[in-house]
Amino acid sequence: MNQLTMDDIVQNSEYEVMRADFRQRIINLKKLRRLVIGPRISLVFENTDTMRFQVQEMMRIEHIEDPQKIRQEIDVYNDLLPPGLAIGATLLIELSQSDDMPEILHQLSGVEEHVALVVGNHMVPALAEPGRSTEEKTSAVHYLTFPFTDQVLQSLMDHPEHVILRIDHPGYVYETSVPPETVSLLIGDLLTSKE
Numbered sequence: 001m002n003q004l005t006m007d008d009i010v011q012n013s014e015y016e017v018m019r020a021d022f023r024q025r026i027i028n029l030k031k032l033r034r035l036v037i038g039p040r041i042s043l044v045f046e047n048t049d050t051m052r053f054q055v056q057e058m059m060r061i062e063h064i065e066d067p068q069k070i071r072q073e074i075d076v077y078n079d080l081l082p083p084g085l086a087i088g089a090t091l092l093i094e095l096s097q098s099d100d101m102p103e104i105l106h107q108l109s110g111v112e113e114h115v116a117l118v119v120g121n122h123m124v125p126a127l128a129e130p131g132r133s134t135e136e137k138t139s140a141v142h143y144l145t146f147p148f149t150d151q152v153l154q155s156l157m158d159h160p161e162h163v164i165l166r167i168d169h170p171g172y173v174y175e176t177s178v179p180p181e182t183v184s185l186l187i188g189d190l191l192t193s194k195e
Contacts, residue, residue, distance in 0.1 A: 038174030112142040
């Protein structure tokens with residue numbers, strides 16, 4: 001997946017002019033990249049555009065103008081864009097004020113280790129960022145990487161209608177079909193990383 005560079009980022013003054021249109025474009029893009037898996041978890045497949053939005057918004061909120069600090073923000077968000085033939089994703093555990101948050105986060109401890117994409121006959125287990133779960137609880141946000149091989153990418157292109165996102169955790173077993181338009185975006189991300 002292509003990572004962000006300084007050339008992808010504009011100064012805050014320029015961003016303010018383009019923000020409304022860019023923000024709407026990212027909202028529309030995330031609708032295609034977001035999947036709901038069961039009653040509590042959603043996953044967003046990230047790409048360079050979604051991470052660019054995150055950097056620009058952080059710069060805007062924090063009034064960051066210094067190139068060194070911008071570089072630091074880029075580095076933080078590039079960690080969510082795996083290099084090579086891989087897809088990055090953010091997994092979100094959805095909680096409300098009425099939920100027993102400690103109990104739910106305890107029940108879902110380690111859920112990030114049980115996520116996979118099923119592409120035809122191939123299983124692509126997600127690799128989770130370490131340190132976000134303990135035996136007692138888990139974080140409400142996890143960063144995942146789905147590493148592909150050329151063979152699995154070919155299967156994705158040959159059979160875009162047979163892609164499933166699965167969670168097989170002892171306390172949370174759900175799966176959802178990945179819509180063709182989302183698969184098409186993921187194929188685009190993976191092919192771009194091969195260029």
